[in-house]
């Protein structure tokens with residue numbers, strides 16, 4: 001089974017404008033709401049690809065019914081710990097004229113170590129050594145930066161395979177506990193290592209992480225993505241598509257790796273699926289997940305170069 005853990009989920013409100021006029025009243029062309037948060041987005045794509053997944057983490061009690069309803073529509077099984085307050089709403093602004101995407105992510109509810117202990121117990125009671133657990137997204141208020149590190153250490157006692165998608169100190173500390181794979185985008189990578197933008201610079205910057213045995217996938221938006229592990233390095237350039245929203249593109253990649261690790265696929269194959277999934281994602285409005293057919297359509301167009 002694949003489990004996703006979202007400590008700070010979100011309702012993504014996408015507002016599409018011609019262009020944003022700062023300091024003035026702006027009128028939207030249209031808007032949409034999607035259930036999101038990184039782990040939940042990963043779960044959506046895993047489900048669309050026909051795999052079973054359980055979405056776990058925290059959820060704000062005040063608007064939990066909305067979140068459960070949306071997850072139910074995706075057919076996703078979930079097991080969240082409810083906490084006081086509401087699940088945050090994140091604003092995603094799409095400016096059609098410029099093709100520019102701006103995110104305003106709120107802090108969200110507050111939680112504490114007691115809730116975290118409960119969540120870890122809940123996850124440990126469900127998982128076994130064949131399972132993959134995806135830990136992703138920001139930490140809610142009240143949790144320490146070593147939260148992912150603690151979670152990884154405890155879950156590794158069971159032998160679970162762990163993917164971590166985070167940034168800053170939470171990522172740096174998490175890496176110390178040795179997840180199997182991380183997927184920072186270039187900006188997220190720069191929050192933990194000094195790094196330029198060429199493939200050689202990135203390779204040098206991630207070598208300390210890769211040497212620990214952690215497969216590192218760096219996504220670079222419209223510049224494609226690169227995968228490093230101890231034995232291999234693959235690069236894929238992006239596929240040209242009409243981009244509607246980039247929100248959740250990285251999460252779609254993570255979904256493909258979760259499936260690949262769960263099914264013991266070679267990393268090259270998982271990487272190919274991750275590029276197809278993220279390409280299909282960016283053609284969709286908001287943070288809605290692409291359908292399986294849309295993902296498979298791009299699979300044959302992915303060009304992987306061995307570096």
Ligand SMILES: Nc1ncnc2c1ncn2[C@@H]1O[C@H](COP(=O)(O)OP(=O)(O)OP(=O)(O)O)[C@@H](O)[C@H]1O
Pocket residue numbers: 184185186219220221222223224225238239240241243246247248249250251252253274275278279282
């Ligand atoms: N403009 C684009 N055109 C084509 N493909 C894109 C574009 N932007 C992103 N992608 C695809 O999505 C992948 C992930 O993109 P990106 O690096 O922006 O992820 P991310 O910042 O982690 O996303 P998120 O955090 O919203 O899930 C890229 O490697 C690429 O395959």
Ligand SMILES: O=P(O)(O)OC[C@@]1(O)O[C@H](CO)[C@@H](O)[C@@H]1O
Pocket residue numbers: 008010011012035036037038041090103105136137138139247248249250251287
């Ligand atoms: O604030 P975080 O947790 O870093 O990111 C949250 C978020 O931007 O990530 C997803 C896209 O990856 C969105 O669904 C969501 O709004």
